[in-house]
Ligand SMILES: O=C([O-])CC(=O)C(=O)O
């Protein structure tokens with residue numbers, strides 16, 4: 001018989017590294033991580049404008065059943081992001097504002113879920129950020145066991161408890177715990193480089209010249225024509 005577990009774990013990234021990742025955001029951290037780590041684009045924020053980075057606390061639930069979210073909440077602490085996956089595809093609304101209220105009371109930053117959520121107006125009003133596969137009012141049961149703090153796959157991406165989860169309007173990414181310091185350092189370097197480029201672009205420089213792309217166009221056979229010759 002399958003064993004269902006609730007794993008108690010405190011390991012996670014340094015708070016300063018999580019704060020830094022929240023500042024950089026998903027696109028920068030993803031590039032800095034060697035274009036890795038992204039959760040599939042089907043997970044979207046339920047409202048725009050949030051940017052968080054926190055320690056992953058994971059739930060693996062039976063579809064249509066939120067018992068294990070209840071079981072998980074006492075394992076959560078300030079600075080965490082709750083990550084919910086289901087054992088087969090489900091868009092049922094297994095999370096809403098009452099769960100968010102419990103998580104907020106513990107200092108949890110937000111929810112990333114491969115399933116559905118509901119109470120979007122209330123979640124928006126309380127500014128509790130959620131990235132989900134679906135918004136669906138479909139109610140769920142509390143009857144089937146699952147696990148807390150085991151590795152899960154969310155929209156194609158493996159997330160292990162204690163990893164850093166970064167989420168904003170561009171989507172969601174995961175930085176494995178051991179990689180966090182290196183990704184923070186690479187993100188800072190990338191941001192400094194982009195600041196220099198931004199200043200040059202604002203002054204009128206073209207990417208074509210800054211990146212020396214004219215020889216590439218020529219090598220690839222792209223020809224410039226005047227309108228009358230086209
Ligand atoms: O209670 C549920 O099943 C989900 C929900 O709507 C809430 O958390 O408010």
Ligand SMILES: [Mg+2]
Nearest residue numbers: 096097098119
């Ligand atoms: Mg509700």
